[in-house]
Amino acid sequence: MSASSTDPSLAHKRGEQRLVLLLLAPSLAVVGCLLIVPLCWLVWQSVRQDGAFTLAHYARFFSDAVYWTTFLQTFRIAFIVTAATVLLGYPIAYVAAGASRRWSIFILAMVILPFWTSVLVRAYAWLILLQRRGLVNSVLTDFGLIQNPLALVNNELGTVIATVHILLPFMVLPLYATMQKIPAELTMAGASLGGTPFYVFTRVFLPLSLPGVVAGMVLVFVLTLGFYITPELLGGGRTYMVSMLVSRNIEVYNEWGAASSISIVLLACVFLVFRLASLIIPFERIMGAR
Amino acid sequence: MRFSVSIPVMTAALALSVATASAEQITFVSQGGAYQEAQTKAILNPAAKLLGITINQDSAPDAWPVLKTQAATGKPIWDVIDAPTTICVRGGDQGMVEKLDFSKLPNAASMPAQYKTPYSVAYEFYSSVLAYNKKKFASKAPQTWADFWDVKAFPGTRALRNHPQATMEAALLADGVPADKLYPLDVDRAFKKLEQIKPNITVWWTSGAQSAQLLADGEIDMEMAWNGRVAAVMKEGAPVSFTFNQGLLQETSLCIVKGAPNLETAYKFVNAAMTPDIQANFPAYIDYGPGNPAAYATGKISPERTAQMPSAPENAAKQVLVSQAWWASPAGEDAIKRWAGFVQK
Numbered sequence: 001m002s003a004s005s006t007d008p009s010l011a012h013k014r015g016e017q018r019l020v021l022l023l024l025a026p027s028l029a030v031v032g033c034l035l036i037v038p039l040c041w042l043v044w045q046s047v048r049q050d051g052a053f054t055l056a057h058y059a060r061f062f063s064d065a066v067y068w069t070t071f072l073q074t075f076r077i078a079f080i081v082t083a084a085t086v087l088l089g090y091p092i093a094y095v096a097a098g099a100s101r102r103w104s105i106f107i108l109a110m111v112i113l114p115f116w117t118s119v120l121v122r123a124y125a126w127l128i129l130l131q132r133r134g135l136v137n138s139v140l141t142d143f144g145l146i147q148n149p150l151a152l153v154n155n156e157l158g159t160v161i162a163t164v165h166i167l168l169p170f171m172v173l174p175l176y177a178t179m180q181k182i183p184a185e186l187t188m189a190g191a192s193l194g195g196t197p198f199y200v201f202t203r204v205f206l207p208l209s210l211p212g213v214v215a216g217m218v219l220v221f222v223l224t225l226g227f228y229i230t231p232e233l234l235g236g237g238r239t240y241m242v243s244m245l246v247s248r249n250i251e252v253y254n255e256w257g258a259a260s261s262i263s264i265v266l267l268a269c270v271f272l273v274f275r276l277a278s279l280i281i282p283f284e285r286i287m288g289a290r
Numbered sequence: 291m292r293f294s295v296s297i298p299v300m301t302a303a304l305a306l307s308v309a310t311a312s313a314e315q316i317t318f319v320s321q322g323g324a325y326q327e328a329q330t331k332a333i334l335n336p337a338a339k340l341l342g343i344t345i346n347q348d349s350a351p352d353a354w355p356v357l358k359t360q361a362a363t364g365k366p367i368w369d370v371i372d373a374p375t376t377i378c379v380r381g382g383d384q385g386m387v388e389k390l391d392f393s394k395l396p397n398a399a400s401m402p403a404q405y406k407t408p409y410s411v412a413y414e415f416y417s418s419v420l421a422y423n424k425k426k427f428a429s430k431a432p433q434t435w436a437d438f439w440d441v442k443a444f445p446g447t448r449a450l451r452n453h454p455q456a457t458m459e460a461a462l463l464a465d466g467v468p469a470d471k472l473y474p475l476d477v478d479r480a481f482k483k484l485e486q487i488k489p490n491i492t493v494w495w496t497s498g499a500q501s502a503q504l505l506a507d508g509e510i511d512m513e514m515a516w517n518g519r520v521a522a523v524m525k526e527g528a529p530v531s532f533t534f535n536q537g538l539l540q541e542t543s544l545c546i547v548k549g550a551p552n553l554e555t556a557y558k559f560v561n562a563a564m565t566p567d568i569q570a571n572f573p574a575y576i577d578y579g580p581g582n583p584a585a586y587a588t589g590k591i592s593p594e595r596t597a598q599m600p601s602a603p604e605n606a607a608k609q610v611l612v613s614q615a616w617w618a619s620p621a622g623e624d625a626i627k628r629w630a631g632f633v634q635k
Contacts, residue, residue, distance in 0.1 A: 064631075065631055066630045066631045066634060069635070070634070074635075127503075131507060131509045132447065132508070132509050132511065133507060133508050151492075153493055154493045154509075164557060173559055232496065233500070235495045235496065236492065237452040237493055237494025237495065237496060237633060238494065238634065240630070240633075240634050247628075248630060250355070251352060252453070253626065253627065253628060254354055254355060254358075256355070
């Protein structure tokens with residue numbers, strides 16, 4: 001007679017494990033069917049052509065200039081967008097974290113509110129604002145500040161402006177979460193020891209808020225890499241991002257293998273970004289910055 | 291007499307693909323949206339009534355991948371496809387589309403030879419035309435692709451479609467290639483000419499809706515756009531106009547899937563759909579012209595409406611028919627591949 005079959009606490013534990021598995025089953029099934037299986041299929045497709053194994057789809061990354069320039073442009077846009085969201089998001093989060101409860105709720109609401117509007121709608125809204133006869137250009141022309149309308153949209157600039165707007169919450173929220181946890185006593189202590197506000201900010205507050213900055217940067221950067229609607233609508237046809245290369249390969253060239261290989265490489269890039277970021281702060285803190 | 295068939299029996303019958311259904315039927319596929327709705331009223335319903343058959347509809351914005359998948363299974367479920375002719379021809383070359391027996395399509399007999407391929411028959415026409423802002427070009431409007439390329443005589447913002455088909459033809463016409471000497475396209479010469487206008491292109495549009503918005507909002511002063519989209523903008527009252535002169539006439543065609551489950555009915559349907567009287571219904575529902583020019587002789591289409599139709603004989607004479615066979619050829623496919631690199635640089 002083994003001890004385990006009689007020990008009631010062990011039996012209870014096993015029962016509990018079974019219950020946990022049972023509770024997990026639906027979500028595991030969803031993840032398996034809708035994520036793992038398609039992903040494996042994507043990998044499979046990326047190394048097949050006419051029923052045989054091939055690395056031709058990956059070789060294109062080295063032979064086809066379009067692939068190279070597209071990835072380059074995508075990363076450049078991701079860098080610009082990330083930098084812009086830090087510059088815009090940091091002051092917002094700083095003010096929100098330092099403000100009274102009512103004000104901070106108001107500020108955060110202002111940040112999140114546009115988040116509930118469809119990306120498509122916001123892209124068109126920017127089109128109306130930024131185009132040649134749009135609001136921005138007509139105001140500037142009416143005030144005599146410019147003679148000819150500025151090219152604010154249908155190029156990379158328009159894409160960046162709209163992407164920054166869409167992704168700003170992903171920067172502000174982790175920043176706010178981090179800053180809110182920084183004890184006010186620390187900055188007070190810094191000040192009482194004779195530090196100027198600037199000195200206290202750069203030596204005490206800023207370093208403590210860095211985990212939030214990194215978390216926000218990673219989120220924004222990774223999300224930008226996969227943007228599709230915004231560059232498609234506001235890029236004027238010249239702003240080519242990786243997601244568009246994927247869709248073009250299917251729609252125009254009917255090259256599913258090529259499209260799959262691009263997706264896999266993009267996914268690898270995303271993993272790499274996360275890995276690099278996790279060298280600075282642990283992964284759990286990126287996803288649930290605190 | 292009424293039959294009641296259980297679902298398992300029906301499934302078995304379908305799986306075995308027993309081709310002896312009591313009422314004849316076909317599965318017809320088009321591109322969906324307002325266009326498919328319009329042709330349901332214009333063509334499909336009248337044809338179904340004429341033949342006493344049932345037409346099941348499916349839609350696929352891009353029929354090619356689905357066609358390929360169905361061909362791979364060896365048991366296609368589609369019978370008739372309405373798609374850009376390139377797809378019919380390429381599908382035919384790869385053994386996925388039926389070579390047509392034109393003796394079964396008497397209604398297509400009188401159609402111009404260039405409206406047919408061994409695998410397809412022209413179903414409806416649209417045109418990539420030169421559209422412009424009437425206010426901007428009040429005194430003198432651009433009328434040719436050479437005008438479009440002439441940024442000194444016609445200053446203003448421009449847009450072209452982010453796709454080489456029709457765009458490359460326009461470039462060659464602008465470069466002075468005679469319309470009847472276009473094909474096979476001189477790809478290098480076309481790209482060289484496009485390189486010349488590229489700095490002056492504000493937008494390379496990707497969707498018809500986008501081209502319409504650019505024109506309606508005055509974002510661009512002239513562009514290549516589909517006649518139906520321009521007509522819709524004009525109807526809204528925007529100061530916009532277009533010319534059929536040097537327009538690039540393109541069509542979608544009907545073709546039959548190889549191994550279609552209802553081959554004979556599919557032939558009957560294609561023939562019925564090409565009936566001049568039924569083809570003449572197109573202009574009542576949408577700005578696309580009938581594929582069979584005999585439709586214009588039925589008296590069903592008013593002279594005003596005829597003048598707006600891309601395939602009306604008078605308009606067709608001013609335009610250039612895009613060779614879908616060339617675009618389906620390896621040279622055409624190479625040109626499409628080269629395009630992405632050109633736009634991006």
